[in-house]
Amino acid sequence: MAAHLSYGKVNLNILREAARKELREFLDKCAGSKAIVWDEYLTGPFGLIAQYSLLKEHEVEKMFTLKSGKLPSADVKNIIFFVRPRLELMDIIAENVFSEDKMHSSRDFHILFVPRRSMLCEQRLKEQGVLGSFINIDEYILDLIPYDGDLLSMEYESAFRECYLENDQTSLYHTAKGLMTLQALYGTIPQIYGKGDCARHVANMMLRMKREFAGTQNQILPVFDTLLLLDRNVDLLTPLATQLTYEGLIDEIYGIQNGYVKLPPEKFAQKKQGEASRDLPTEPKKLPLNSAEELYAEIRDKNFNAVGTALSKKAKIISAAFEERHNAKTVGEIKQFVSQLPHMQAARSSLANHTSVAELIKDITTSEAFFDNLTVEQEFMTGVDTDKVNTYIEDCIALKDPLIKILRLVCMQSVCNNGLKQKVLDYYKREILQTYGFEHILTLNNLEKVGLLKPQTSSRNNYPTIRKTLKLWMEDANEQNPNDISYVYSGYAPLSIRLTQVLARPGWRSIEEVLKMLPGPHFEERQQLPPGLHKKRQQGENRTTLVFFLGGVTYAEIAALRFLSQMEDSGMEYIIATTKLVNGTTWIKSLMDRPESQTP
């Protein structure tokens, strides 16, 4: 079911199994039939750990969504609330419990806090007078969720906002805890590098937590050689740019949620030929996207311009394979052919699906609007006219394009220019307020706070220096057969990944100057390994680095890291972890504030 998690260099299925075991143990604690009341936000992440079948095996008979009022009736012995520790949810639970007591009294209540118990919440339940109604109050420590064979995500959407806007470091605490869990399963990570304030904070907490558990030395041979912690605000530019890998574009256009994407159904309708009824499905088509699907694993990280060729090549191989049947003469040959049939059919349907997806995307990428937008982005990234009002942005505002698109572009210009001239900045801001409404003054203020928008203070724009030193722009990016990570943005090499790349070779010392220009400290820490656990490295054996993006990572960045892992001479395998998978749109959205208006 989750076999693809164990394909990678590091078997992430261990983590998933550990999480499943804990879940089972909790469920068994509540003997008898049960109904789960879900904090809706959690259903997605949980889906990555356990399907309904697992819950069912442990006598979960009903599932509800947490909402205020009365609980739906269900003939079960236990009602279990799966919730994040949030006060507003506690109030709803209290309401549920209150309205319950009057009718039934035989149902037992339990709470499972994900990812951590909270005294504050328990206090709230106590104030509401329902704390005593719960038989079990437990926590389900779900920090890092295995997302794919080389990818872990905390699915913590508001992490960036909390850290950089609200100075709330809850997510960092969970990160540190998650890394401790990871180390308990995969061994102590001997080297820690980091860049950024949050990275420093997480590393500090990790080192302190290690001291706290000083006695329980874990005797596992370390799987990871290095941990690299990167603040998202070290590289604000990358998520703003439109991702141009296949997976990145799916995310940009349709949004990937917890490993699934919902697509307009039309393209997938007439798959079965000869069927009489032609009712167009109205439900969006839901596709799982992970490396379990062979074809997808192959094309997900390609530049979209190379996907077409890959698909047609694949199509030829598959149809050739089907043609084989004509050559099958002997019974043995036929038998062999038949045995391969399920695999081939799966490959064919996978091909059909992705051809449809690629067509959908192509309609968009070939549009003039997409092209114009990309041109402007690339102008900014190469430093063309970043210091004056851009006419394309102006036109987009005049045509009332989606606000997030505007914000992405303006922020990008600001980042690439190390801040905008006050006049330019004010002009944009005024345009936005006049066009999209005054309430966005709060959002603009947020963007300024996190540094995405800022007035130019020093006269010196150091972005060009950074760009040149780190080779962020590669003129001749090869999209078909890439030789550099810049292919993921057709020219732009993500800064975050360049930092990772340089760290592996030749080391950060070579870029001290640039590191100083980027926000936050950079550091290196070593964790003592117990004697006897030092790895004896085979000649040519790759080192493994866990790269943790605090505040989110994009699919294109992941693609770039995978590309580096696959490069023959890199000598490095990367496992990626993050608070949340983001793209420019979801990221900016998380920073927006919308006061709810009382006036109609």
Added chain:
Amino acid sequence: MAFITANWNPLGETFYRKTELYDMTWNVRDGLRESLVAAAPYGGPIALLREPHRRSPSSRPQLEIYSASGTAIASFPWKSGPVIHLGWTVCDELLCIQEDGTVLVYDLFGSFKRHFSMGQEVVQSQVLEAKVFHSPYGTGVAIVTGSSRFTLATNIDDLKLRRLPEVPGLQGKPSCWVILTQDRQTKVLLSTGPELYILDNTSCTAVCPPGLSPQTCSIVHMCVSFSYRYLALFTDTGHLWTGFSNLQEKLSEVDTKKTTAPKHMLWCRRPQSQQPSVVLMWDRLLMVVGQCHDTVQFPVEDPCVLVGEMDGVRIISSASQEMLQEVPLVCQDIFKIASMAPGALLLEAHREYEKSSQKADEYLREIKEQSMLREAVRQCVEAAGHEYDPKTQKSLLRAASFGKCFLTDFSPDSFVQTCRELRVLNAVRESSVGLPLTHVQFKQMTLQVLIDRLVYRRFYPLAIEICHYLKIPDYQGVSRVLKHWASCKVQQKDLSDEAIARAVCVKVADSPGVSYSDIAAKAYECGRTELAIKLLDFEPRSGEQVPLLLKMKRSQLALSKAVESGDTDLVYTVVSYLKNEMNRGDFFMTLRNQPVALSLYRQFCKLQEQDTLRDLYNQDDDHQELANYYVSASYREKRLDARLSVLQSAVDEYNKSKNEFAAKATEDEMRLLRFQRKLDDEKGAGLLGLSLQATMEALLALGLYKQAEQLYRDFRVPDKRYWWLKLKSLAEKEEWDELEKFSKSKKSPIGYLAFVEVCMKYNNKYEAKKYVLKVTPEQKVKAHLAISDLEGAADAAIERRNDAEIGAVLAKCPTSDQLLMEKLNRARAAITKK
């Protein structure tokens, strides 16, 4: 060696032996006769209250506590009320049950820990008798009062008193009673003389033991086995009835030929007992009665106390202490005279081997021929565990080790483990330590508990030695010892805070699992707050420090520790605690020094207490945030004037924070709102709350061009945006004349291609054409293409000699139009040539 069987007494098919454990080091002389005595099982401590009934205040009775070997641990005069009963808890705490129902709890060293009462009504009726009993739930207390009522507490650490129902016809105390635990219930079995009752929570049931001889009139003594499974009843006719405690089955009935009730009566069993027995003691006689009707009788010279163990009975007298038990089967096999058991042969073989006699080989061969060597080794190892005398242990283990040499695949685990455990047991049996544990008891009690017991007795070095020797993970072993040591250390009143803190720190250092906060909590309990704070400093887990710091009212410190831990929930907890504890001003000041806490609290307020949020910003003079607060607050106002006044506050704050842009923007918004209200009132336009752009759009849609124009000018809307707006609006309404007029009003800031495209969007090619003429040369091709005028596009492209544009036109060319394609291709060729 030959004497091993010397103290064996046959009882039925098996043997009973009395092993001397200690020469008691105490000096109690006749003390045992007139004292209340309590001795705990598992080689536990002995408490002695001399002359408990002496009540004159001038000479108080003395309470003494001894180890099992008689070493004095504590002694103090009893100053409280008359004591009815003494008993020990499973944690080596002494329970003193007073006449008035108060139970006082002391530790091993005689320091008072706490007290509880067995119920208010007891103060009046008084306790007549009491018993302390152990069950899986812990240590319990049962009393019977002057009003002949029983009260039970099954676990004194989780005190729940249960008053049992009345017993019919009972006056005063019953003639005898015991506690039973059955089916997870605690019951009382009592005899009122003629009747036998079972008393549980809800009822009192008369019962009759099966097969009790008819001539019995009453039951005068009873006892229940260590496991609560077996029951023994002693009748007034001198018969001893034994059976199961559920009173379903009788085991036997023996006539002791004694008519007086015994002073003590106890079961003497062991796991896998061959011949369980009951031990009865009268003033001068100790009788072991087996189920086989056989008895063993020992004379008794001194007054004795019997202590029931899981595998025997300890007999404590003023001079010595002995263990009476059935000889384990394996020991019988080995040591029985003329035994041919493999173990016995192996022992003999080894003995001959030591003598360098060839007989060793003969014995060994004999065992081997029967393929019993493995069994022989096992027997020797097991028997060694049962022997108390180290010399016997050694000879058995040596024999086992010898036999082991002739086995190829024998796992040494059991041998090694037994050696280790015996070494530990021998160490704790030392008279100076005084824990006479048998191997069976040790296994039952577990090493963890043994270490706890050593720690209760403050044998810290020995405990640590044992932990090291048995290689227990520090976490469960050494650390726990150190923890206890430290908690004890902090209570030493004669040492300074500084000295204690240093001593603790040096010894405990960073032993895993020792929580400095626990130690500190102990120090705080003893009233040493300063010491507690010093100790807390050593605690690496900031989170652990917080609750105690709060308890000690060091809230500032608690807050900074919580922040340090990174656990935001903890920070919230402290903050909400502070909020309730402090007045608002102090609270805010405290937060101000902790930015992390402050921002968390702000988040909390944002969701829960908007007004507090404003106060916070106010206090910090954070005008920017205050202004933002007003902005979002303005959206919560229903009425326009209220909204405007809140916005005005925002303007003021923006000004204070020198954010001119925002102040201006807010003023603009206010102006817009007023304008919208005015128009809504006049024309019912429904504008309020729209953005400026949307307002102009709506105005244009309504045909209110003048007003739209006014906004455009008043708010200095860039021409481009306004032109786009008006263009789209007019086209949408298909006001083509108006559009044309507008296009001519001045030179279009957005060019004319936009006009072409918008017209085409509304399918008006005729109008679109008008504007094609006006577009700039660069956009000519595009414009022609937009209205699908290929010829025009081609001409324009060729004229501009632009390769890309020619290409664009070509791409749109239908293949049927050969002529045009040729023309374009030719032009292209011409350009490239140059």
